[in-house]
Amino acid sequence: MLVLAANHDRYGYELVDRISEKFHIAEGTVYPLLRRLTQEGFFTTYLRESQEGPPRKYYQLTEQGRRYMNDLILEWRIFDRGVNQIIKEGLGYDEA
């Protein structure tokens, strides 16, 4: 979620759409997550009118959010490398 909003601000529907493309989840659960990330100070939100339809709530990544995102990415890379190494050692070939 943080990564999706890293380069430019996103609105809720867009984020839900991107996430549910890749993962099979109840789409409604994305909103509680967005609220939590906003409460934690990782996002700020603002409303902006769209050409057609209602105003949309946009999510903007804060500096704190960016730091948190970088921490998580690093953590993930370490985890990923570890798992891949174990698969490689266990099966004798590189899964990736």
Added chain:
Amino acid sequence: MTRREFMDELGALLGGLPDKERLDILADYTEHFLMGVKQGKSEHEIAESLGNPKLLAKELLAGYRIDQAQSNASVGNMTRAVIATISLGFFNVVFVLGPFMALIGILMACYAISVSLLVAPFGIYLQYGVPAPSHERLLLLFGSLTSLGLGGMLGVGLLRLTKWLYRQFLRYLQFNVQLIRGK
């Protein structure tokens, strides 16, 4: 389920929240419906993929309660946060309620020790009065001071420990809410 039915059900389930919070949440989902319809989806499809309003409401409530307990530290807020987290699933009865009760028990026991150390000297004084022999008087004086000192230090330490545990436990609750969601 139509948009109307979905929103009505979610709104009713979130009845315990302050208006501002509830309306804000409902606005998010309304926006989602409107966007979806614009993309050519039916209201039924959208409601279907959003998921069960009951589960969403539980999750939203737990999130709100934890946030409340974080910004306003109190026993009541913490209890509400714990209850909301437990309602997310049976798993949490074991993994949240268990540790919570254990921590409360241990803390209460330690507080009881601290209070008894603080009260003991006065109890002895009230029961037996000031002893006549001077060496016994000194013993009572130093004994009392030791007891008061230990009780006081233990009390101060416990207050700090309680605050620290409060914060850690909330983080654990947060982690737990995420874990249940499977993300």
